[in-house]
Each structure stands twice: as C-alpha cells, then as structure tokens.
Amino acid sequence: MEPAMKVLKLLLSGFIGLLLAASALAAPDTDWPKKPIIAILAFPAGGSTDVFARAVMAPLGEALGQSIVVENKPGAGGMIGLQAAAKAAPDGYTIHFSALTNQTISQALFKNPPADLRKDFEPVALVGTIPHLIVVNPTVPAKNLPELIAFIKSKKGDFNYASQGNGSLSHLESTLFMQRIGATGTHIPYKGSSFALPDLIAGNTLMMFDSVTASLPHIQSGKLRPIAIAAAERSPLMPNVPTLGQDGMKQFDVENFYAVYVPKGTSPLIVSKLEKEIRKILTNPDFKARMANQGIHPQFANSQKLAEITTDEHAKWEKVVKSANVKVD
Structure with missing residues (x-):
C-alpha cells in the first residue's frame, strides 16, 4: 500500500507542478500590459500612416490602460521599420502599424527584403484604407x-x-x-x-x-x-475630382490597406485582446466621422481575415511588379 501512496503523491506533485507552471506562463498575458507599448511605423511623422496610426493608438492605449509610444522609422519603402518591428521581442510590448500595400510592394521589389509580413508577424486586425x-x-x-x-x-x-x-x-x-x-x-x-x-x-x-x-x-x-x-470611387472630401478611370485611364484603382501586426510568437491572448479593442475603436461612429474628414476610411477585419488579405496582397503586387518590370532606383 505504501508504494502505491508514494506513486500517487508523486503524480499529484507532478500535476500540481504543471498547473503552477502553466499559471506562471499565463500570468504575463492575463495581466498584460504592465508598461507602455511601442508602435513602430515605417514612415515619417506627418504622413498618412502617421496620422492614422496616432488616431488609433491613442484610444487603444486608453483602453489597455497604458500609453502607446509611436516610433517613426522611415526609409527603404517601409523595410527599415518592418525589420525593426520583426526583430522586437514577441512580448506584446511592440506593435507594428503597417502601411500594408506599401510593404507588400517593397517585398516584391527588393531582392533581399529584411523581413516579411507573412512570416515574421502575427496578424491582429485590418484597420482601413486611404486612397x-x-x-x-x-x-x-x-x-x-x-x-x-x-x-x-x-x-x-x-x-x-x-x-x-x-x-x-x-x-x-x-x-x-x-x-x-x-x-x-x-x-x-x-x-x-x-x-x-x-x-x-x-x-x-x-x-x-x-x-x-x-x-x-x-x-x-x-x-x-x-x-x-487613384481609387475605384471619388473622395467625399473632393467630390469634383474624378477617378483616373472616370477621366480616361481604366483599371488604375488601388485599395491602399493599413493594418496592425505584432512580432511572430506573440501570445494569442494578447493578439485577441488587441483585436477586440481595435474593433471597438474602428466601429465607433465618432471615430469614423473624424477619420472621414481626413480622407481615411476605417475598415475592420479580424486577424484571420487579415492573414488572408496579407497573402492576397503579396500575390497581387508580386504579379504587378513582375509584369511591369518595375525596378528600385
């Protein structure tokens, strides 16, 4: 009987140890964030990416209870910022606000791109388009x-x-x-x-x-x-300005996507929390109206849909770059 009890105690001890270990691993996610978060942008202050990012990051920081510090890292068609975000620790304290269309084009143009949205990041949410x-x-x-x-x-x-x-x-x-x-x-x-x-x-x-x-x-x-x-529809802010298609140049409209990613390996719990809070921001009527006045079209899609969009955008622009024989100067 005594050996059996020893075995049982060992099993219970091991089980309790596993529970404690799992709890310890989960703790950083459940009480995240504990400190300010960095949002890396691959374009300079004052541009559309910067304007849109700051508009989203301010209320996102408020919802998470921590400030989000925007860091602009421009250059190389967005590759410098992309690389910096990809190399960051996957601990939830680095966000990449991506000019998705720009960066998929750069991916197709550069011979040895330093990072890849498909391989080096976890998709969080599509946030919108800017024509x-x-x-x-x-x-x-x-x-x-x-x-x-x-x-x-x-x-x-x-x-x-x-x-x-x-x-x-x-x-x-x-x-x-x-x-x-x-x-x-x-x-x-x-x-x-x-x-x-x-x-x-x-x-x-x-x-x-x-x-x-x-x-x-x-x-x-x-x-x-x-x-x-250069879009399928006129801008409500400039109703008298036609699209290229309306003025004689057909098939020249572009969906200029923007999205949020985190480094590969970031906890699914953190991704889910970010996705949830971003959705609340983008669907807020006041936020949508404020962005519309700046030519920004908020548009939410979840992490799964963003993964599909990211793959589709890469395939689309790789084909365009190849057929047009575009070269980087």
Missing part, C-alpha cells in the same frame, strides 16, 4: 488628366516627379502611370509625404501620387492642385 491621388504644383497648366498627360509629353522627359520612396506604392503608381502614357521623367524618391510635399509645393517636382490625408491641407490652401483619384 491616393495625383497632385501637381499649381503652376502646372493642366487642370485634368488629359491635360496633364499632354503637358508631361510636351516636356519630352525633362521633368522630375516625386514619390514617397523607392519601393513605395507612390513609386509603383508613378512608374505604371508613366508606362501607360508612354512618357519618361526623373524619379525623385523621398522618405515619405512629409519630405516630398515641400519640394512639390516649391515646384522642384512636377507631380506625385500621394495620399488624400497628407495632401488635403495643401489642396485646401491652394498650394497643390488635385488631378485625379
């Missing part, structure tokens, strides 16, 4: 797309055009646009809208594909002129 548009300096005589195309062709390649950076959506849109109209110019890449727009306003560059969010204040002040929206 792009063509903007020009007001000294450009063109008032619409046909006039802009004619003016560009008259320059016979002697002009500069800006983009948000090598490997960015803005870069790819410009390249495809020039291919479609049969023109060439000098591409000037910047580290985001906030760096590119001053030169465009100063007349150092002729045109740029930029986000509605970043360009809107300059359009409203008369420092830039909108030509056409």
Whole structure:
C-alpha cells in the first residue's frame, strides 16, 4: 500500500507542478500590459500612416490602460521599420502599424527584403484604407488628366516627379502611370509625404501620387492642385475630382490597406485582446466621422481575415511588379 501512496503523491506533485507552471506562463498575458507599448511605423511623422496610426493608438492605449509610444522609422519603402518591428521581442510590448500595400510592394521589389509580413508577424486586425491621388504644383497648366498627360509629353522627359520612396506604392503608381502614357521623367524618391510635399509645393517636382490625408491641407490652401483619384470611387472630401478611370485611364484603382501586426510568437491572448479593442475603436461612429474628414476610411477585419488579405496582397503586387518590370532606383 505504501508504494502505491508514494506513486500517487508523486503524480499529484507532478500535476500540481504543471498547473503552477502553466499559471506562471499565463500570468504575463492575463495581466498584460504592465508598461507602455511601442508602435513602430515605417514612415515619417506627418504622413498618412502617421496620422492614422496616432488616431488609433491613442484610444487603444486608453483602453489597455497604458500609453502607446509611436516610433517613426522611415526609409527603404517601409523595410527599415518592418525589420525593426520583426526583430522586437514577441512580448506584446511592440506593435507594428503597417502601411500594408506599401510593404507588400517593397517585398516584391527588393531582392533581399529584411523581413516579411507573412512570416515574421502575427496578424491582429485590418484597420482601413486611404486612397491616393495625383497632385501637381499649381503652376502646372493642366487642370485634368488629359491635360496633364499632354503637358508631361510636351516636356519630352525633362521633368522630375516625386514619390514617397523607392519601393513605395507612390513609386509603383508613378512608374505604371508613366508606362501607360508612354512618357519618361526623373524619379525623385523621398522618405515619405512629409519630405516630398515641400519640394512639390516649391515646384522642384512636377507631380506625385500621394495620399488624400497628407495632401488635403495643401489642396485646401491652394498650394497643390488635385488631378485625379487613384481609387475605384471619388473622395467625399473632393467630390469634383474624378477617378483616373472616370477621366480616361481604366483599371488604375488601388485599395491602399493599413493594418496592425505584432512580432511572430506573440501570445494569442494578447493578439485577441488587441483585436477586440481595435474593433471597438474602428466601429465607433465618432471615430469614423473624424477619420472621414481626413480622407481615411476605417475598415475592420479580424486577424484571420487579415492573414488572408496579407497573402492576397503579396500575390497581387508580386504579379504587378513582375509584369511591369518595375525596378528600385
């Protein structure tokens, strides 16, 4: 009888040990977060990614009971910020607010990208879209797309055009646009809208594909002129500005997605909590109205759906980059 009791005690001891170990492992998740969280952005302050990220991170921090510190790490079409986020500890204290479309394009353009949204991250939630548009300096005589195309062709390649950076959506849109109209110019890449727009306003560059969010204040002040929206629908903020398709250039609309990810290996409990709180923010009517006034379209999709969107976006842009033979300068 005594040996049996010893075995039973050993089994009970082992079982209790496993429970304690499981409890210890779960504790960091259940009482997370205990300290401020860092949100890494791959684009500079003042651009559409920055504006949207800060709008989401402020109420998210309030809901979690900790501040969220936004860190801008621009450059290389979003690859610098992406790499920094991928290398962070998967402990719930680093979030990556991703310009998803931009980063999938960079993934396709760069030969050896340092990180991959599909392999190095856990998807949390899709947060929305921000349409792009063509903007020009007001000294450009063109008032619409046909006039802009004619003016560009008259320059016979002697002009500069800006983009948000090598490997960015803005870069790819410009390249495809020039291919479609049969023109060439000098591409000037910047580290985001906030760096590119001053030169465009100063007349150092002729045109740029930029986000509605970043360009809107300059359009409203008369420092830039909108030509056409690179999306399927017009912007409610500029109802008189047609889409490229409406102005004669078919099949040139882009869903410019934004999403939240965390480093690979982050606890599912943390992912679930982030997803839940982000959904509350994005579906709040006041938040949606405030974002609409800045040209941002909040749109929630859960972690599972975001994983599918991420895969689809990579496949889509890999095909576009290959067929267009786009190269990074």
